Amino acid sequence: MKFLSTRNSKLKISAREAIVKGISDDGGLFVPESFPKFNIMENLNLKYTDLAHKILSLYLTDFDSNKLLEIIEKSYTSFEGEIAKVSYKKDFYLELYHGKTSAFKDFALCLLPNLLTYAKESLGIKEKTLILTATSGDTGKAALEGFYNTENIDILVLYPTEGVSAIQKKQMDSTDSLNSKVISIDGNFDDAQSAVKKIFNDNKIKNKLSEKNIYLSSANSINIGRLLPQIVYYFYAYADLVNSKKISGGDKISFCVPTGNFGDILAGYYAREMGLPIEKLIIASNSNNVLTEFFMSGLYDANKKLKKTISPSMDILVSSNLERLLYHKSSDSVVREKMKELAASRIFTFENEFPEFLCGYADEEETKNAIAKTFYEENYLIDPHTAVAKHIVDEFGLKNTVILSTASPYKFSTAVLSSLGEKVSQDEFENIDYLYKISGVKIPREIKKLKSKKIIHDNKINKDEIEDEVLKFANRGMRIAVPATSANIGPGFDSLGLALKLYNTSELKKSKDLKSFNENVKDNLTYKAYAHTFEIYGEKIVPIDFKLNSDIPMSRGLGSSATCVVIGIMAAFSVMNKKFDKKEILKIATKIEGHPDNVSPAIFGGITASILEDEEVYVEKFKVSDKIKFLALIPDFKLSTERAREVLPKSYNKKDVVFNISHLSLLILSLISGDENNLKAALQDKIHEPYRFKFIPEINEIEKIIGKSSAIAHYLSGSGSTIMILLKENDKESEEFIRGKLKKLSGEYKLIPLEIDDKGAFII
Numbered sequence: 001m002k003f004l005s006t007r008n009s010k011l012k013i014s015a016r017e018a019i020v021k022g023i024s025d026d027g028g029l030f031v032p033e034s035f036p037k038f039n040i041m042e043n044l045n046l047k048y049t050d051l052a053h054k055i056l057s058l059y060l061t062d063f064d065s066n067k068l069l070e071i072i073e074k075s076y077t078s079f080e081g082e083i084a085k086v087s088y089k090k091d092f093y094l095e096l097y098h099g100k101t102s103a104f105k106d107f108a109l110c111l112l113p114n115l116l117t118y119a120k121e122s123l124g125i126k127e128k129t130l131i132l133t134a135t136s137g138d139t140g141k142a143a144l145e146g147f148y149n150t151e152n153i154d155i156l157v158l159y160p161t162e163g164v165s166a167i168q169k170k171q172m173d174s175t176d177s178l179n180s181k182v183i184s185i186d187g188n189f190d191d192a193q194s195a196v197k198k199i200f201n202d203n204k205i206k207n208k209l210s211e212k213n214i215y216l217s218s219a220n221s222i223n224i225g226r227l228l229p230q231i232v233y234y235f236y237a238y239a240d241l242v243n244s245k246k247i248s249g250g251d252k253i254s255f256c257v258p259t260g261n262f263g264d265i266l267a268g269y270y271a272r273e274m275g276l277p278i279e280k281l282i283i284a285s286n287s288n289n290v291l292t293e294f295f296m297s298g299l300y301d302a303n304k305k306l307k308k309t310i311s312p313s314m315d316i317l318v319s320s321n322l323e324r325l326l327y328h329k330s331s332d333s334v335v336r337e338k339m340k341e342l343a344a345s346r347i348f349t350f351e352n353e354f355p356e357f358l359c360g361y362a363d364e365e366e367t368k369n370a371i372a373k374t375f376y377e378e379n380y381l382i383d384p385h386t387a388v389a390k391h392i393v394d395e396f397g398l399k400n401t402v403i404l405s406t407a408s409p410y411k412f413s414t415a416v417l418s419s420l421g422e423k424v425s426q427d428e429f430e431n432i433d434y435l436y437k438i439s440g441v442k443i444p445r446e447i448k449k450l451k452s453k454k455i456i457h458d459n460k461i462n463k464d465e466i467e468d469e470v471l472k473f474a475n476r477g478m479r480i481a482v483p484a485t486s487a488n489i490g491p492g493f494d495s496l497g498l499a500l501k502l503y504n505t506s507e508l509k510k511s512k513d514l515k516s517f518n519e520n521v522k523d524n525l526t527y528k529a530y531a532h533t534f535e536i537y538g539e540k541i542v543p544i545d546f547k548l549n550s551d552i553p554m555s556r557g558l559g560s561s562a563t564c565v566v567i568g569i570m571a572a573f574s575v576m577n578k579k580f581d582k583k584e585i586l587k588i589a590t591k592i593e594g595h596p597d598n599v600s601p602a603i604f605g606g607i608t609a610s611i612l613e614d615e616e617v618y619v620e621k622f623k624v625s626d627k628i629k630f631l632a633l634i635p636d637f638k639l640s641t642e643r644a645r646e647v648l649p650k651s652y653n654k655k656d657v658v659f660n661i662s663h664l665s666l667l668i669l670s671l672i673s674g675d676e677n678n679l680k681a682a683l684q685d686k687i688h689e690p691y692r693f694k695f696i697p698e699i700n701e702i703e704k705i706i707g708k709s710s711a712i713a714h715y716l717s718g719s720g721s722t723i724m725i726l727l728k729e730n731d732k733e734s735e736e737f738i739r740g741k742l743k744k745l746s747g748e749y750k751l752i753p754l755e756i757d758d759k760g761a762f763i764i
């Protein structure tokens with residue numbers, strides 16, 4: 001399958017190239033050269049990811065099929081519960097908001113980064129990608145999550161200060177990935193979008209970026225890699241209706257789609273062209289009803305003032321994806337002409353008919369009424385975007401129609417509560433709790449977590465500063481990030497370790513000064529590891545400056561020295577242009593460190609079991625159950641590894657050894673299952689903790705406090721002094737309880753909740 005530009009159908013490129021480019025150089029969007037047929041009646045019982053694999057394979061013909069399935073399966077693990085879920089009320093709702101950011105954008109944006117990374121790698125493209133995205137709220141966060149710490153890809157998100165909901169804002173501003181920057185700009189979404197488009201068309205900036213081997217791309221729905229994954233859920237919904245006996249095979253159904261940039265509904269059009277029995281596709285607009293007008297009259301007129309509504313993700317005047325439909329209905333020359341008119345005067349006319357579409361719109365009052373009516377009559381809670389579609393379905397009296405439910409009501413709790421006639425608080429999180437109280441609808445996991453998240457990005461600029469911000473962001477040096485680790489987990493002495501979302505990072509700058517480099521090698525672990533790696537490969541050392549940024553406290557049993565070693569080795573790999581073979585890096589790091597229990601998780605992420613034997617490192621990585629949370633108790637007290645080693649006995653008695661072996665097997669399995677009783681029993685050690693805990697002043701008091709809380713268990717991290725506490729996922733009290741009690745002791749203690757890092761060391 002080839003893809004061609006809507007403004008030049010002779011330009012044909014592969015799927016991988018189209019995904020990497022995002023937009024055609026002639027300003028056009030990529031579209032498939034034809035629509036492959038797909039018979040849903042022969043595929044009624046596939047699970048979502050298998051259906052996605054079958055459908056996407058028809059378009060992504062230059063992707064390795066097994067690799068594609070692997071990518072799809074990996075991407076959709078970020079969903080909570082069912083990936084796409086049809087809820088049968090008076091109407092049928094296709095719930096598309098169970099992804100990580102609680103809006104349908106997750107369907108494409110969890111996948112696109114992995115498709116892009118594969119496409120770049122397999123095409124041998126080494127340049128860095130800078131994703132520049134304007135958002136009306138949902139795309140921004142979904143893209144930030146999708147590209148979370150993705151190697152060789154940076155992402156800059158711009159949102160309008162006044163145009164997003166409180167939750168959307170907090171979601172974006174709290175993003176803690178190292179490859180991201182979030183900026184709010186004065187103005188509305190159209191201002192943000194046109195500022196971004198200006199940069200895409202600015203050759204001066206593009207040249208400055210390409211001198212640094214950086215090229216721009218977009219996560220907005222102009223990228224064909226965003227559109228294709230959305231076709232799948234139309235087929236999935238149809239199969240669900242047949243399987244639930246709501247329709248018979250072959251019956252035609254309709255879809256009503258809340259529409260802004262015309263991406264979601266266009267995917268429905270693609271599904272129809274592929275043979276899905278669709279009667280009508282209904283375009284649902286809010287008060288910014290440019291599309292409604294266009295489909296009724298053939299006149300596209302964007303010369304309007306953008307209205308701020310309670311469905312902000314649809315507050316758009318220029319719908320990018322409409323260009324694709326115009327192409328499918330006419331030709332590249334017509335599209336060229338119409339887009340020229342649109343650019344010049346924000347207006348154009350188009351004569352062709354659209355028999356497969358219907359359209360309508362809901363104003364603010366109608367949207368609110370739809371929320372209330374659905375809740376009180378169907379006992380079903382919908383968000384304002386979904387409500388726009390619901391209003392139109394009711395207005396037209398449509399049968400056999402699936403309403404695309406595009407966001408969780410909890411993303412817009414204030415608007416939903418006030419639509420229900422309830423009083424609202426200034427505090428969004430109080431509104432969320434109250435909405436839960438009256439509806440009983442489960443709050444999405446990630447929205448729950450959001451309350452306690454730190455604000456990382458607090459950048460407000462005006463429109464004409466965007467250019468500077470882009471260049472400043474692009475000018476950062478190469479960065480390596482390596483997670484903190486906690487080794488010697490309970491009975492897993494010298495073998496079991498886990499990686500935590502707390503990082504030492506380093507920015508690399510080429511240096512000409514060999515003398516200061518050599519000085520550094522004498523007394524700096526990172527430089528030593530760097531130089532050593534060059535020696536191993538018999539290459540001449542390239543002097544370099546490391547700007548180290550450590551978030552991990554030193555000599556506290558959190559693996560900070562292992563991170564320094566790994567940073568040095570990875571920097572050497574990168575300067576030598578060597579492929580990042582993690583096993584190779586582990587081998588070198590283990591040689592320098594002496595044992596693999598800290599460096600393994602630092603490199604691979606997750607929990608690792610590893611051993612060193614005859615210069616060979618054997619390592620297995622596994623995933624800890626989501627049911628467990630980690631809390632680091634860090635005393636204001638360093639413990640040297642040498643001292644901690646000296647106190648250990650030379651030999652152990654058989655009973656203690658057997659104790660540790662049996663507990664270790666149970667520990668590994670219960671970390672996977674998350675069974676708290678087993679964990680409590682398994683997390684005991686007779687090899688090092690009895691000797692080392694003594695070093696920590698006030699240890700008796702500390703253990704007493706932990707014992708009185710609802711914590712599952714604790715262990716000495718590494719060789720101390722950090723004590724790692726395991727908590728149940730829904731334990732909200734223990735952290736505050738322990739914090740309160742620690743204040744009464746004489747030592748200073750830090751208490752930090754930490755999540756598991758599943759990715760390990762990476763370079764950006």
Ligand SMILES: *Cc1c(COP(=O)(O)O)cnc(C)c1O
Nearest residue numbers: 138260261262263264313406407
């Ligand atoms: C983006 C978005 C829409 C509009 O989708 P388009 O593909 O831009 O038409 C509708 N609802 C929600 C919640 C959204 O985030």
